[in-house]
Amino acid sequence: MALIPGARRVARSWQARVIVVGESMRPTLEPGDWLLVDLDAYGRRAPRAGELIVAPDPRDPRRVLIKRVAAVDLDGRLLLAGDDREASTDSRTFGAIEAGAVQGRAWFRVRPLGRFGPVR
Amino acid sequence: MLRERILAALAPSRTVHAHCDIPCGIYDPHGAEIAAKTVSKMVALINDAVAVAGQGGQVELESRNKVIRCVKVKEEHAELCKRELQILWSDYFKPEHVEKYPDLHDRFWKALKQAGKCKQSVDAAAAAELEAQVAAIADIFWATKGGRPS
Numbered sequence: 001m002a003l004i005p006g007a008r009r010v011a012r013s014w015q016a017r018v019i020v021v022g023e024s025m026r027p028t029l030e031p032g033d034w035l036l037v038d039l040d041a042y043g044r045r046a047p048r049a050g051e052l053i054v055a056p057d058p059r060d061p062r063r064v065l066i067k068r069v070a071a072v073d074l075d076g077r078l079l080l081a082g083d084d085r086e087a088s089t090d091s092r093t094f095g096a097i098e099a100g101a102v103q104g105r106a107w108f109r110v111r112p113l114g115r116f117g118p119v120r
Numbered sequence: 121m122l123r124e125r126i127l128a129a130l131a132p133s134r135t136v137h138a139h140c141d142i143p144c145g146i147y148d149p150h151g152a153e154i155a156a157k158t159v160s161k162m163v164a165l166i167n168d169a170v171a172v173a174g175q176g177g178q179v180e181l182e183s184r185n186k187v188i189r190c191v192k193v194k195e196e197h198a199e200l201c202k203r204e205l206q207i208l209w210s211d212y213f214k215p216e217h218v219e220k221y222p223d224l225h226d227r228f229w230k231a232l233k234q235a236g237k238c239k240q241s242v243d244a245a246a247a248a249e250l251e252a253q254v255a256a257i258a259d260i261f262w263a264t265k266g267g268r269p270s
Binding site for chain 2: 016017018034049057064066087
């Protein structure tokens with residue numbers, strides 16, 4: 001029985017799989033990586049500092065960003081940052097985002113197979 | 121051929137952008153300045169919360185809660201301030217900048233230590249000093265860029 005919620009998470013995350021474009025999350029994520037996104041990760045709790053999240057760019061919501069939560073402020077808003085600070089546009093430019101805007105948490109890499117496994 | 125077709129069928133249809141407006145060389149002391157200001161603000165809020173402590177009951181409980189939350193944010197933003205300063209120090213500033221501003225290394229070293237002091241203490245003067253040290257570094261940063269953007 002304990003396996004079923006896990007299987008459900010994998011199945012739902014597979015449906016929500018994404019491909020990474022851009023280099024601002026290097027060396028953690030490379031362009032072309034396939035990631036599973038847990039859409040239910042923040043149903044019961046808010047994102048925490050250090051987590052990889054997927055959220056619309058506040059300047060252009062058609063573009064969905066992947067960034068790391070650098071910090072959470074007192075009001076629960078998130079400061080996002082790219083792992084490659086030299087090559088990232090993030091909260092340093094567009095400010096904090098609402099925790100409610102986060103679509104999910106990127107938690108697993110399926111491709112390339114050489115780097116198959118959880119991402120953090 | 122078959123492999124390509126299978127991969128194409130499995131490939132994600134959504135893209136997520138590890139986005140950068142301009143692909144290199146973006147530095148900004150603003151992050152360190154905001155973090156230092158946040159540290160100052162938390163020191164003030166901690167003092168406010170302590171002022172209503174000692175009354176017992178719900179008021180006491182909530183003032184303690186507020187103190188703990190503010191200390192947590194103070195700690196995190198002091199750390200964020202250090203990280204932002206370290207990025208400027210190691211990645212942005214170059215030997216020619218140090219030639220022109222010979223006290224640059226010393227300024228960074230002292231500001232990083234000051235951020236540590238702000239973690240250890242609840243001291244408005246220490247937080248103000250951190251803000252001032254970060255602001256001085258930001259001034260040098262913008263001087264090397266030919267002026268602060270308006």
